[in-house]
Amino acid sequence: MALQMLLFRMLVLVMCSVNAFARASNVISTSCPQDCGNNVSIPYPFGIGKDCYVGDWFEIVCRNDSYNDPGFPKVPFLKRFDLEVLEINIDFLGTVRVSYPIFSSCTGGTNSTNNLKLEKSPFAFSANENSFVGMGCSNSASLQIRSLHDDTLSFSGCTTPCDRGPFTNGRFCNATNCCQITIPFNLQAFNTTIEPKSSEYCNYAFLVDQNWFENNFTELSELSTNPNMSVPVVLDWGIDNTSFYSLPIRKNSTAREYKNSTYSCGWRYITLGNGTQNYTNLCGCRSGYRGNPYLLGGCEDIDECADPDLNTCAHTRCENTEGSFHCVVAKNIKLFIIIVKYIGVSASLGVLFLIFGGWWSYKVIKKRMRIKRKEKLFKQKCGLLLEQQISTNSKDKVENTKLFNSKELEKATDRFCADRIIGHGGQGTVYKGMLADGRIVAIKKSNVIDEEKLQEFLNEVVILSQINHRNVVKLLGCCLETEVPLLVYEFIPNGTLAQYLNGQNEEFPPTWDMRLRIAIEVSGALFYLHSVASSPIYHRDIKSTNILLDDKYRAKVADFGISRSVAIDQTHLSTLVHGTFGYIDPEYFLSGQFTDKSDVYSFGVVLVELLTREKAISSSRTRDIKSLAAFFVSSMEGNNLFDILDNQVLNEVEKEKIITVANLAKRCLNLNRKDRPSMREVARELEANQMSPKVSNLQEKYGEI
Template sequence: MGMTVGMVFLLWSMNVFIKAVGLGNSSCSGAAAAVCGSVTIPYPFGIEPGCYIDDWFAIDCKNTTLGSPKPFLRRLDLEVLDISLKGTLRVNYPMSLWCPKSRTDIAPNVSLASSPFVFSKLRNIFVAMGCGNVAYLLSSYGSNSSISSIYAGCMSVCESDTIKLNGSSCNGIDCCKTTIPSDLVVFTTNVRGKIGKFQSTKDCNYASVVDQMWFEKNITNHFEVRKMSHVPVVLNWEINANLSSRVMGSNSSHSTCRFASRSSSLGNMSSSTFKCTCDSGFEGNPYLVEGCQDIDECADPRSCGFSYLRYGYGYRCVNVPGEYFCILVSSSISDHKSRNKIIIIGISTGIGLLFMFIGGWWSYKVVKKRKNIKRKEKFFKRNGGLLLQQQLSSSEVTVEKTTKLFNSKDLEKATDNFNVNRILGQGGQGTVYKGMLIDGKIVAIKKSKVIDEGKLEEFVNEVVILSQINHRNVVKLLGCCLETEVPLLVYEFIPNGTLSQYLNEQNEEFPATWDMRLRIATEVAGALFYLHSAASTPIYHRDIKTTNILLDDKYRAKVADFGTSRSIAVDQTHLTTVVQGTFGYLDPEYFQSSQFTEKSDVYSFGVVLVELLTGEKAISSTRTKECRSLATYFIHSMEENNLFDIIDARVMKEAKQEEIIVVANLAKMCLNMKGKKRPTMKEVAMQLEAVRTLQKTPNVQQNHEEVEYARTEMYEQWDTVSTLTMSGADSGVASSSSSRPLLSF
């Protein structure tokens, strides 16, 4: 007997090892049992996306005016009363009635055709209640009463004016019942009052398919039915054979799935289905991995009969997975030989089991480690790791040595497993979380939405672009992690949000003064000038907007989000791509030609500059239809000489009119419909820096000569460093500064 027990435990240990190699747990949190109101929702049914096997098994948990929420089958809109993993569920089904006054049938028809559900013949009956009924259960494909279209029918007569039933005695007096056909999926009812006293009464007759057990237990009086619009009905359910791969417990050693062919009562529909059950000695959910758990038969004291029999011997119950054993033991202390034998067998078995458990545990660890390594390799390849290595190893790319490859566990710990409370913001490329590394450094961790090959290039592109950039006004990339299901990027943490938030929300400690706005504009222009001209290879950002400009602890601007940015060769003038960008900031010329140039970034910056001047949003539904775009609204206002009417009140109060005019003219030139007539970012940056320099010069209006001198000196410096303006003059593509002074008071 001891050897038998040992063999059983050996088999169980091997089963644990096999599952460690081949099976995993469901990724759906709550797949084992969701709850809606008082109803438990087990898999394959579910509430959350991914927690049900397909849409037919999806449950909507709807709030009601009566208190607790109620579950409804999403596709059929039937309230679910309970679900059994043995292949049945109860729903509230609408009743049919016939009233003598209206002489009309109300016969709701909920079709189960093409669904995994049929009306249970074993659990349901067809019932007609009322005085003098003639009721039919008809095919929904023909509402007449011909014999070929009738599934079932019954007839009742009147006994008295007050209808009374004696428990389940629905025997044809004021109530009749009959069975329903097998595999019924769709029907209609036809109720007619033709017999006895019914013709002179005002009561209505009712008919429906109904749960037989519920009906016989609960309905004792006709008037109880009058208050009900729905009655419980039992549906059988099975799963379409095409979905067998989605059953998480189909490979479990403790469950069995059987396939069958089901035909409907219409005779022209059939399908292959299956359902799963737990093996003998196990119970639980056979549709989940580890869903079928061992039953402890020894918890029942009757499992091995009486505890003690004759001659001083008794039975001891030993539970093992799937079954149990009754071991005959001696109750006599004098039987030393038998007791010692049992002890030796027990110790030997224990030692053997210990070694098996140690071996199984070690095997499990080894297999788990190998699976994790393969899993990380799979994610690395899927997340563009090979493409990223190829890009970073290219001779054309100079990568900062500070870029680091982070461990997934460290980033999970840094973000408290990506807690929703750590979310800093969300965008088209992914979600950004606030995290703290092991060394105490605060960082921003971007969890990319990239999970398909079509968008891998954008993610890899952002890593490559940011790895080349080292500028104080560009968000610094600290590293990335590619061994997770979705890619992770680690940036320096920028604490004061976006420029959009700064302009649209009140900040009493650091208000959006004219000086702050001018400084931010100058810093962003300088960063773009660096990207266009000073980086190792020219970089077009392609998505400049106030939500992609962050503010650090000293409210210095940091350009962020390089997911759509592109590097180009030094001798390239434009980039032909599918149009991408944000409405309101998008260069009209780029929108028409699909050719993105450095002047397209200039246009987007012009919109940002107008936002700084006016405090308005790039797109606003409060403005007229023609001026919903801030760029159009701004240009129109300048042409109508209404510039100062749209300038932010704080700017009007703090800035000199001459400064406003200069910056407004600069913004207007950036928003020129023709890209060739827009200034370069180098010219824009120098112009804004010149405005800041003259702003610091005291008594500008009084000392006009000093202003002219400073302006002349800046133009000379401009002419020295900018060759674009001079070279373009002869070719007809001169910058806007050569035809119209940018700095004019």
């Protein structure tokens, strides 16, 4: 009987183990191929073969394009699009790199082609990762996009200067025979047009992965012999609701398991074929885990103790825990045992040991007190505030922000030497520094130990951790173990837009094209904050000193200390009035209610600065009108626009284009916020002005001055 009971218990144990294994398994068949012979990993929800992918859009076929010649390796293709797959990214960004053909024309006339592969799919060309490029001699390359909402057309493009030589003469697309522009968000279908001025050379227009293009620009010299070559392009993707709820992680998990799981899911919207913005789903492993978040049990615990870069237990013992780790301080009494054991051997030796032991103990105690003091500073001054911010924002993104230690940043700035100061602001002082790995960074140090300022610093950490845009300054991390917090950003070398407009830069003067490009980049970043980010973000302090210029004079919006995230259905933010005089929305100043149109007003002031090179507030103007916004509107209403514009603007561009931008700035500065355009409309109209060779139709739309 006892033997039977023992066998029964063993059987139950085995069945429980098998059941647990089945629940933790990836559900997807183990026979599904993991690659296609070219070292490209094919992770679920993509897959090769039946039941290996979540839906038809994600089916991969493995083949070669050399007429099935066995001498050529097989490569993966997205079956629905017939595009070769170069890389698949399944983290929260959700991207896939594919090989996309270049459009070329060697006939000399106007040529067009349709790009409709992604139409009505859960895929779109990534606006953050891709650029539209035109190459050739005097080539006018453009994108024509039809809106699915109102069936209207919009244009974007650029023209290549010509030196009648090879168009890859140089390392970057910044001179002759080449031009590039950004693309709109959620781009799926478009028409590409080439209008060459000369038939002597071939001309090209194509979308391309921006990072690949900058690092492999010279490889495009092959275009002269292979005009039909392809280049890498990055696609954003998401999973529609029907397919999402059939995923193993949703179909095989209870509500409680999902809540306590090792992964989390979010969403992005991609405009589908019916013209509506449909929300698609994306998942990722939580902090402390890595793996495939789309498979049941696919996210596995990271052993932080196995990698010194993943834990902070520099002088203590590290113990790994589920999803995290903790440091264990061992009591060191070995030295005292040695002293007691040999105390009677020799008085001199004993004294020596006592001296050494006392000195060592003093060092250890002092070091531990310093560590505890830093921990106390973090908990008392920063930790609680940061936890409050995390509880109302994306926890995973904030926790992934790197925490620097104070010694590292002191070394990077020569102990915050005054010679390293590159700027001052209302929140703190900015230093230029170099990290141990050679990266040049900007480090912002708060001026005072004030809870309100700490709140602004920590708010900037949370806001910037949620943003991924090429025209927003990138936050690399922060340090919270000092008396005042430190923020670490990417270094932007060419100062602020205000310095650029008010200085005399003979090498790169602020031409009309450069001013218009900066306005397009800033408006695109604000449109991203208002409408594309997972939660709408109001910047609340847009001004020319908060717009930085990188090494290629591309705009980077900075200083998010007083920015705020709002709920998707929230129309305004009621707060005490914050901002900079001369840029503050008058309606916000009177009502205390900040909306997205308040950022539009501030951008309108920046747009006027670009047109006039005047400061937002100046005592040199009339006594009654010190504000640039009021002075500009008054001049337009008095038919005196061209008297206040910068001479370089008047000498470079047609007056019709100036009038169009001036009318747009005036609409942004409307005292009634309801009559101001949205940042989406502002960005579109600036891009249309950049492209249009003639603006008579725009002039008819908005009227003459």
